[in-house]
Amino acid sequence: MSTPFLKKDKTGICLKLHTALYGHDAIEQFRGAYGDGLTFVRRGAYWILSFADALEEDVVDSLDSLLVLSRNRKK
Amino acid sequence: MKKFIKADGWVKVPVQTKAYPLQAIYSAGYVFMDKAYLYLDLEAKDKVVVWLKPKAKADLDKLAMEFCQELLNYAHYFSSLKVNAESTKLLLQRALFSAAPSMVKEAEEKEIQDLIKELEQEEEKENRKPVKKGKK
Known part of the structure; x- marks a missing residue:
């Protein structure tokens, strides 16, 4: 994995998102929009998103949508 | 750098x-x-x-x-x-009031009504207080 904050395990490419920064609602919205092939696990203050069968570039691409959803969330 | x-x-x-x-x-x-x-x-x-x-x-x-x-x-x-939040609020209020002067009257009436309500509530509170018996 060349991206410093991404890890790969048996479930796919894992992206760690801090709930305080991205917001629970934004992550839930992203889950709804992405559909199948994405699993969510809550670990303390983080949500671990596992992208099964996805390319690293696709995961990096999804950061744009996540940032927009987080910025527009209700505080 | x-x-x-x-x-x-x-x-x-x-x-x-x-x-x-x-x-x-x-x-x-x-x-x-x-x-x-x-x-x-x-x-x-x-x-x-x-x-x-x-x-x-x-x-x-x-x-x-x-x-x-x-x-x-x-x-x-x-x-x-x-x-600048407070100044912006004031400026916006001024602009709105000058565009629709009837709003000033409405705002004043509302303020008067609120004051009357407040006074009535205070009076009610005073009336509810039990009267202390004085020492004989």
Whole structure:
């Protein structure tokens, strides 16, 4: 994995998102929009998103949508 | 010039949230979405790290410095917004009232009604108080 904050395990490419920064609602919205092939696990203050069968570039691409959803969330 | 940490085409910008509010980080990030991918993480209680990767070929240090500039720009914008909130409110009220003078009368009437209500409530409260028996 060349991206410093991404890890790969048996479930796919894992992206760690801090709930305080991205917001629970934004992550839930992203889950709804992405559909199948994405699993969510809550670990303390983080949500671990596992992208099964996805390319690293696709995961990096999804950061744009996540940032927009987080910025527009209700505080 | 400050050197930023770099790894595999990404550059890491540490941000103190005491100096730059989260709202400024989101806004600066939103502006940068055209030219870079962004990832946010919390490194410590008051320290957010922003990872940036240019979407087209670009100098990472320059990109990080530009992000810092945008961050400062938004931090200033939000702090000014806070400072000027009361003046902005007053100006808007004035503008609205001058556009529709009937609103002034309505506002005054409402204020009078509120004052009357308040006085009535106080009076009611006074009447409810038990009368103390005086010493004989």
